[in-house]
Amino acid sequence: MQENVGRRSNAERAEATRVELIQAGRALFVAKGYGETGTPELVAAAGVTRGALYHHFADKRALFRAVVEAESAAVAEAINDASPDSMDAIEALTVGGDAFLKAMKETGRTRLLLLDGPAVLGREAMDEIDARHAGRTLREGLAMAMREGAVRRLPLNALAAQLSAVFDRAALAVANGADAGDQRKAIVALIEGLKT
Known part of the structure; x- marks a missing residue:
């Protein structure tokens, strides 16, 4: 045969x-x-x-959602690759943040995830997608840091949402020509400020 x-x-x-x-x-x-x-x-x-x-x-919007999902998954993968579980919690948050900013420099990614995504799919759908990907990595990193006593115990969901907004604004700023080093310094200072 x-x-x-x-x-x-x-x-x-x-x-x-x-x-x-x-x-x-x-x-x-x-x-x-x-x-x-x-x-x-x-x-x-x-x-x-x-x-x-x-x-x-089903339609163009469903295809767009699949594109956004794939982009969000790629960002989460970059964060996971850069910050293995064996890494110190604070270092993992910092390195993960660096990986996020680097991943968001991919051509068009900021537009897809931070501008067009919310406009086309709505904030709730974008939050659901983020919760499966980059947002999940941030929540897991913060939860680990709290368990280890590396950062103050704060309401996890609220803290993750606030830091996520900081990362998103930094990515938008870099996409619009701001100095990535300056954005990183500000983010590191915020993370350091969470230490116990």
Whole structure:
């Protein structure tokens, strides 16, 4: 019996199409913005049919959400890679913050996650996405720091939300030309101020 070498299964082809749509969506949403990107250009850029788009995503907004989810996951992965569990809690928060700012320098990421994401999907949806990704890493880092007694015990959700806002504002500032070193100094000072 001869094997079908080089043939992809339906599931593999479907996943490849989904990835192509997300990649094309990312490129167009970054270049033109959500509102100026049409579905005809999305399918043309991905090299698929309109039917394939609607097979994988209910509409352009659903594709945009998948792009945002992928970007948010990439940021969380960068943070996790930079700050292993073996690291001291305060160092992990600082290094994780550095990794966040570095990851947010990826072309278009600030626009997708901090500007267009909230405008298109709404704050609640963005908070849900963030809670699974970068926001989760920050909450886990703060919880660990509190357990270790490295930082003062404060309401975890409130503290994570406030620090997340600081990181987001720093990323926006850097994207608009502010000095990344200055932003980092301010963030480190805030984290140091939490020490017990």
